[in-house]
Amino acid sequence: MSEMRRVTAICNGTVIDHIPAGHALQVIKMLRIDTHRSNPVSLVMNVPSDKMGRKDLLKIEDLELNQEELDRLALISPNASVAIIRNYGVAEKRVVELADELVNVARCTFSNCITQNPREPLPQKLILYSRDPIEVRCYYCGKRQDLGDIIDNLI
Numbered sequence: 001m002s003e004m005r006r007v008t009a010i011c012n013g014t015v016i017d018h019i020p021a022g023h024a025l026q027v028i029k030m031l032r033i034d035t036h037r038s039n040p041v042s043l044v045m046n047v048p049s050d051k052m053g054r055k056d057l058l059k060i061e062d063l064e065l066n067q068e069e070l071d072r073l074a075l076i077s078p079n080a081s082v083a084i085i086r087n088y089g090v091a092e093k094r095v096v097e098l099a100d101e102l103v104n105v106a107r108c109t110f111s112n113c114i115t116q117n118p119r120e121p122l123p124q125k126l127i128l129y130s131r132d133p134i135e136v137r138c139y140y141c142g143k144r145q146d147l148g149d150i151i152d153n154l155i
Contacts, residue, residue: 007042010085013061016073017081021046024056030072030151033060065094071105072154074098075147078131098134102126107153108138109145124155 019027024043033041042059049055064084065073073080074096082094107124108115115122115138125139136145 007044007057007059009088010040010042010059010061011088013039013059013063013085014065015081015083015085016058016060016065016077017055017083018049018052019056019058019077019080020052021054021056023076024058026076026148026151027056027058027073030076030154031065031069032154033063039063068105070094070096071099071102075102075105075134075136075150078134098128098131100128101139102128102136104155106145106150106155108141108143109149109153110138110141110143113138113141113143115140126150 016027022045024045028035028041035041039061041061044057046054047057065082070082075098078096078098080096082096083090084092084094102125104124106126108126114120115124122140126136126145127139129135129137134147136150137143138145
């Protein structure tokens with residue numbers, strides 16, 4: 001029995017596959033996708049996946065993710081697959097990699113960190129301590145960063 005397609009194909013845009021189940025809304029927020037825009041955004045949550053068990057999927061019409069957006073995406077979904085669609089076909093696949101050092105991606109969430117002082121012209125620098133599970137710490141104060149708070153402190 002063939003499986004029915006849950007979401008229609010898009011002409012141009014981006015497909016983000018293999019998002020951990022239940023995290024697609026965080027990805028929308030992290031990528032600053034305007035939910036009031038006129039272009040459609042398709043969201044599929046908790047679908048079966050041979051690779052992950054369950055997964056989420058996003059199709060964003062008329063938007064191609066740049067490297068900065070891929071760096072942000074890596075915080076929530078480091079194993080995501082990103083396909084750029086042009087004229088209903090996959091034009092290119094982009095790699096999502098969680099870098100060891102995240103510079104000017106997000107602010108430290110610790111209120112007493114030196115980077116919170118507006119008179120200190122330091123770059124915002126977070127260091128990846130662990131990939132599984134993801135653990136990120138501030139380069140300056142060493143405080144562990146909660147991923148939910150990082151989303152709210154994106155630059």
